[in-house]
Amino acid sequence: MSDDWRWAAIQLLESWKRGGVSTWQRIAPAPPPVRPAAEVSVAPTRPVAPAAPRAAAPRPLFSPSVGDEPLPRRATAAPIAVPRAPFVPLDLSPEDRVKRLAELKTCVAGCTKCGELARTRTQTVFGVGNPNAKILFIGEAPGADEDAQGEPFVGKAGQKLNDIIAACKLKREDIYICNILRCRPPGNRLPAPEEAANCREWLDGQIAVVNPDYIVCWGSCAAQNLLSSELTIGKLRGRFYEYGRAKVLCTYHPSYLLRNPPAKKDVWEDMKFLFRDMGIDLTAK
């Protein structure tokens, strides 16, 4: 860890402490990999509990169309054990969420933990959207467009994501969007495991501050890194996982849909599954 980064992290934590935050703490050095329950000898599978109500002010989302009848849940395979989030979510006011994210963003802008990425990036790509969102999206890493504009999910994949958001009767500004990495890997290569590990603290910081009810992992990179799993995205789909207090859903990355349009129906099924859990029927007129 460089002295600059250490200094920035200490400054951030001290400012949070001065602000009265005392619940930000690591409770595990690293989560165990996700494996099918049958292979897990100790950690039992935890049923996903209904999302707990939050004390903070109500957050704007959208006007849902709630169906008259509860829709049947999609059949799922054997449950999967999930890792514990290495942090305690923060229950902040909407104003404090904005402030904390701004502080984190400043720290990230000076981050040089991944030497190659820090040397080659145009800028860091922190995250955008509603700091009080109920849903947080996680993608892979900035590409060329994101690196140039400083915003995640722009360009063609971003437009595809916007189409999905619109189909769900939401606006991009209703959601908080970030990536596993905050710097572009050269040539758009996959994030290296050590880079994902380096950036995990920033990701967990954003999740802790936004404290969403739901997280959507778009693509294998996001899903496998967040859940510490080696399973394919096809096997991770179709059920919820638990991370902190959020329910996590995994689905295909929008860029995969550009290459494989038939997979759009799978993503639409995943979105209906997610919103059904929120009591919202996306097929209702």
Ligand code: SF4
């Ligand atoms: S990818 Fe994340 S950890 Fe690595 S240099 Fe960029 S901000 Fe820092």
